[in-house]
Amino acid sequence: MGCVQGKGRAASASPSPRASHVARAEAGPTNADVVKKENGAGGAVEAVAGEEAPPQQPKKERRRQAKPDPRQGSFSNRARGEQVAAGWPPWLAAVAGEAINGWSPRRADTFEKIDKIGQGTYSNVYKARDTKSGNIVALKKVRFDNLEPESVRFMAREILILRRLDHPNVVKLEGLVTSRMSCSLYLVFKYMEHDLAGLAASPDIKFTEPQVKCYMHQLLSGLEHCHTRGVLHRDIKGSNLLLDNTGTLNIADFGLASFFDPNHKQPMTSRVVTLWYRPPELLLGATDYGVGVDLWSAGCILAELLAGKPIMPGRTEVEQLHKIFKLCGSPSEEYWKKSKLPHATIFKPQQPYKRCIAQTFKDFPPSALQLIETLLAIDPADRKTATDALRSDFFTTEPYACDPASLPQYPPSKEMDAKRRDEEARRLRAAGRSNAEGPKKTRTRERPRAVPAPEANAELQVNIDRRRLITHANAKSKSEKFPPPHQDGALGFPLGSSHHIEPPFDGDPADTSFSTVFPYQKGTAPVTTWSGPLVDSAQAANGKRKKKSGRSSKQPSTARVR
Numbered sequence: 364m365g366c367v368q369g370k371g372r373a374a375s376a377s378p379s380p381r382a383s384h385v386a387r388a389e390a391g392p393t394n395a396d397v398v399k400k401e402n403g404a405g406g407a408v409e410a411v412a413g414e415e416a417p418p419q420q421p422k423k424e425r426r427r428q429a430k431p432d433p434r435q436g437s438f439s440n441r442a443r444g445e446q447v448a449a450g451w452p453p454w455l456a457a458v459a460g461e462a463i464n465g466w467s468p469r470r471a472d473t474f475e476k477i478d479k480i481g482q483g484t485y486s487n488v489y490k491a492r493d494t495k496s497g498n499i500v501a502l503k504k505v506r507f508d509n510l511e512p513e514s515v516r517f518m519a520r521e522i523l524i525l526r527r528l529d530h531p532n533v534v535k536l537e538g539l540v541t542s543r544m545s546c547s548l549y550l551v552f553k554y555m556e557h558d559l560a561g562l563a564a565s566p567d568i569k570f571t572e573p574q575v576k577c578y579m580h581q582l583l584s585g586l587e588h589c590h591t592r593g594v595l596h597r598d599i600k601g602s603n604l605l606l607d608n609t610g611t612l613n614i615a616d617f618g619l620a621s622f623f624d625p626n627h628k629q630p631m632t633s634r635v636v637t638l639w640y641r642p643p644e645l646l647l648g649a650t651d652y653g654v655g656v657d658l659w660s661a662g663c664i665l666a667e668l669l670a671g672k673p674i675m676p677g678r679t680e681v682e683q684l685h686k687i688f689k690l691c692g693s694p695s696e697e698y699w700k701k702s703k704l705p706h707a708t709i710f711k712p713q714q715p716y717k718r719c720i721a722q723t724f725k726d727f728p729p730s731a732l733q734l735i736e737t738l739l740a741i742d743p744a745d746r747k748t749a750t751d752a753l754r755s756d757f758f759t760t761e762p763y764a765c766d767p768a769s770l771p772q773y774p775p776s777k778e779m780d781a782k783r784r785d786e787e788a789r790r791l792r793a794a795g796r797s798n799a800e801g802p803k804k805t806r807t808r809e810r811p812r813a814v815p816a817p818e819a820n821a822e823l824q825v826n827i828d829r830r831r832l833i834t835h836a837n838a839k840s841k842s843e844k845f846p847p848p849h850q851d852g853a854l855g856f857p858l859g860s861s862h863h864i865e866p867p868f869d870g871d872p873a874d875t876s877f878s879t880v881f882p883y884q885k886g887t888a889p890v891t892t893w894s895g896p897l898v899d900s901a902q903a904a905n906g907k908r909k910k911k912s913g914r915s916s917k918q919p920s921t922a923r924v925r
């Protein structure tokens with residue numbers, strides 16, 4: 364992209380002293396700053412930079428911001444100029460001024476890359492050493508293929524949200540790495556050794572009830588904080604729940620998160636949340652939703668931790684809704700009427716489904732079952748709040764949650780580690796050694812992967828296009844000087860499943876993938892088919908079966924919502 368590493372005058376530490384002031388000033392949403400601006404039909408996302416006024420700006424400057432340029436946000440030219448002078452790249456200052464306000468960029472050469480530890484839809488994540496502090500950190504490199512302002516605004520939204528949050532169970536953004544001449548950006552986080560998906564999928568790990576309570580308490584505490592600060596996470600799943608070796612859980616990956624204000628509702632996209640953890644109202648096209656979406660995902664995780672496997676592993680949106688109705692019952696007549704969900708006419712089953720959570724999870728502890736019943740309520744209003752969940756019998760009756768520090772120290776178990784083990788096992792099998800020591804030695808079980816939030820940022824066409832091209836690298840394990848962002852290219856394979864199976868929605872006798880009784884004990888989880896395609900609900904409902912086709916399976920819905 365023609366970027367060269369410049370001698371950007373980068374300050375030594377980030378956040379700068381002013382940053383903590385900014386963080387304080389950002390404490391808690393106000394009507395003015397909770398301005399969720401997802402795009403309208405086919406439109407671009409409004410400037411994230413306009414979402415909140417910079418704290419403590421001189422009056423004159425605030426007056427000038429009264430009529431902000433909607434494309435540029437409310438940040439003044441002077442402020443942008445100062446940011447560029449401080450070492451920020453102009454493309455970032457131009458559209459993400461608010462997000463970087465008060466911070467100074469860290470230089471890439473002050474980090475030593477150790478390993479690639481994660482790959483997301485929009486990012487590569489590296490373990491690195493901060494040569495200034497000596498700390499081990501995670502660097503999330505956000506890919507910008509050609510610096511489209513919309514992509515940058517999305518990333519700015521993630522940064523703004525992260526800066527608004529400050530809680531022991533929410534990942535903390537410690538700084539940003541870039542330079543004036545760079546085309547990319549690294550987000551610096553504390554390094555976390557595990558993620559809950561990795562641990563839960565490990566055949567050697569079985570959680571006790573106090574351990575499940577410990578993880579759930581931390582998850583719900585983190586969610587309570589997000590929700591009271593006006594943030595919906597919108598992608599709660601095991602691989603986004605990071606754990607360190609002290610047993611602390613951090614909610615991570617705010618790439619799909621959004622500001623919301625229950626008193627000033629703005630329509631939001633329904634195309635968020637990874638499929639297995641996506642609540643029925645989103646599958647039914649709701650654009651007016653709230654904390655219930657995260658609580659549903661939390662309910663799925665609670666049941667998964669107790670059952671030892673994902674409880675509703677749908678391959679398509681249609682199948683997901685079917686699994687939900689079979690387990691949680693179909694919505695009541697009253698709810699169909701009240702909710703006015705866009706896809707109600709398409710998906711309303713002819714015969715109502717009866718709720719059978721209690722029978723399905725009959726071996727679960729009663730207080731856990733009670734909480735699952737609440738969190739997996741079909742009507743989001745019945746899921747109540749994270750605060751209510753924290754006060755439930757599940758946490759106030761024995762056995763109590765264990766102390767995080769008493770949790771065992773686990774060997775590496777990240778999705779990436781598990782993927783490597785799977786790949787190694789596959790390689791050995793392919794080499795004809797499957798009957799010898801291979802599978803025994805690697806002691807792995809292939810992990811199914813949940814379909815990520817479909818068009819994660821369904822709002823953003825450029826990101827959808829990019830997903831078709833995303834590539835990944837074979838991680839190197841040697842420690843090396845961290846390259847400047849612009850030299851650290853993305854590599855690899857196109858994302859997306861090649862399978863494209865659309866099960867019939869109603870009364871499908873072929874659907875044997877869902878076991879209806881879960882013992883409260885982690886058994887050997889079956890090898891489950893992975894990520895299904897993301898299908899357009901309307902097409903699916905029309906019963907169109909698509910052939911195996913990577914491209915069509917990744918076609919975004921053209922319907923867009925704000």
Ligand SMILES: Nc1ncnc2c1ncn2[C@@H]1O[C@H](COP(=O)(O)OP(=O)(O)OP(=O)(O)O)[C@@H](O)[C@H]1O
Pocket residue numbers: 480481482483484485486487488501503534552553554555556558598602603605615616617618777778779815
């Ligand atoms: N602070 C951290 N410490 C250790 N590993 C991390 C950290 N942050 C992220 N990772 C790893 O990198 C992976 C991808 O990170 P993240 O989920 O933030 O990126 P993403 O591009 O938004 O991903 P996705 O497409 O899954 O939403 C995580 O699943 C995790 O394994």
